[in-house]
Amino acid sequence: MRVAVVGATGAVGRTILHLLQERSFPLDEVLPFASPRSEGKRLGFRGEEVVVLGIHDRWFEGIDLALTSAGSAVARRIVPPAAAGGTVCVDNSSAFRMDPDVPLVIPEINPGALENHQGIVANGNCTAITALMPLGPLHQRFGLRFLVTSSYQSVSGSGMKGVRELAEQVDKLHEEVETLTSPDREALPVGEVFGRTIAFNVVPHVEQFDPEGSGFTTEEIKMGNEFRKVLVIPDLVCAATAVRVPVVTGHGVSIYARFEHPVTPEEARAVLAESPGIRVIDDPVRNLYPTPLDSAGIDDVLVGRIRRPAGDDHALLLFAAGDNLRKGAALNAVQIAELLVARDLVGNR
Numbered sequence: 001m002r003v004a005v006v007g008a009t010g011a012v013g014r015t016i017l018h019l020l021q022e023r024s025f026p027l028d029e030v031l032p033f034a035s036p037r038s039e040g041k042r043l044g045f046r047g048e049e050v051v052v053l054g055i056h057d058r059w060f061e062g063i064d065l066a067l068t069s070a071g072s073a074v075a076r077r078i079v080p081p082a083a084a085g086g087t088v089c090v091d092n093s094s095a096f097r098m099d100p101d102v103p104l105v106i107p108e109i110n111p112g113a114l115e116n117h118q119g120i121v122a123n124g125n126c127t128a129i130t131a132l133m134p135l136g137p138l139h140q141r142f143g144l145r146f147l148v149t150s151s152y153q154s155v156s157g158s159g160m161k162g163v164r165e166l167a168e169q170v171d172k173l174h175e176e177v178e179t180l181t182s183p184d185r186e187a188l189p190v191g192e193v194f195g196r197t198i199a200f201n202v203v204p205h206v207e208q209f210d211p212e213g214s215g216f217t218t219e220e221i222k223m224g225n226e227f228r229k230v231l232v233i234p235d236l237v238c239a240a241t242a243v244r245v246p247v248v249t250g251h252g253v254s255i256y257a258r259f260e261h262p263v264t265p266e267e268a269r270a271v272l273a274e275s276p277g278i279r280v281i282d283d284p285v286r287n288l289y290p291t292p293l294d295s296a297g298i299d300d301v302l303v304g305r306i307r308r309p310a311g312d313d314h315a316l317l318l319f320a321a322g323d324n325l326r327k328g329a330a331l332n333a334v335q336i337a338e339l340l341v342a343r344d345l346v347g348n349r
């Protein structure tokens, strides 16, 4: 089994390499790819060094499985020829998620969607996955009908450049924190990734505003589309607000969900406690609830603050926190790869 990791020097790609080792993925050889900038760089893998390769026309030859995380534009160019050439590709970008011929898979929720893959499997948006982990089992039991989410998204969701931009701004501002009670707005640092000051601030703008003028951002629109596709609820009414926050890793999502059947917080906790990949942390009396920092570096999505709004016994409020680089990206992709191998769905199309 020869496995390519495309985007191996990036935030997601590095985590994929780490998880392939941590989870003893059954591979004979790993081939890291990145942009021409990184060609020849050396990365550690299983105690040895592997050399980063550049993408060329027939990059996929001899490769059984490719885990690709190099952005949508690169994916659109390099993934279809690889899939046509027999390399099964699990792609982390948004390029193919809404393609009706491409399964969008969260192994704990819709593993069956993998069966008829045509060579490309899409990994979901990191915030959508964090929300879908609890919503999947709750939908199964109570029938999801209506959804409002507000997400608090970490800077590593924009890749390594997002982390660097936050670090630079914190560095610049940390000695003048008290002046931020009445800041000199002209002097605030503004970077290329977030377009506004992200240190000591929150920015209700993730990706671009909808060119059609709906007022939503492309990130918010993607979330609704992915909820509908993964849960197979084409008419699900949902609305998202995505906010960038100065957290390094770990996305938080506040969820308001309405169900066809009545539901109590106790019933929801019981369903979630039995669901794989979820850890319920919900004891307000002892100040126990999830935070994004608690979720960083671990596999489970943390869920708490489960409660019911007064006067509506079909609705729930809850808060989920998940590592956007692990379950939101690399872990989910590696789990898909594990399922593909276990079901003999690599190299047999």
Ligand SMILES: NC(=O)c1ccc[n+]([C@@H]2O[C@H](COP(=O)([O-])OP(=O)(O)OC[C@H]3O[C@@H](n4cnc5c(N)ncnc54)[C@H](OP(=O)(O)O)[C@@H]3O)[C@@H](O)[C@H]2O)c1
Binding pocket: 006, 007, 008, 009, 010, 011, 012, 013, 033, 034, 035, 036, 037, 038, 039, 055, 069, 070, 071, 072, 074, 092, 093, 094, 124, 125, 126, 156, 157, 158, 159, 160, 161, 324, 325, 328, 329
């Ligand atoms: N970060 C997250 O939380 C997250 C979650 C879910 C999905 N995703 C998706 O995953 C993808 C990668 O995100 P990231 O956060 O890892 O970004 P990143 O840190 O910016 O890494 C991008 C990677 O792509 C490589 N790359 C860029 N241009 C390339 C080219 N022309 N050919 C080959 N490789 C190229 C880069 O190589 P160099 O180092 O050489 O530039 C780097 O390895 C994106 O599509 C993103 O939307 C990210």
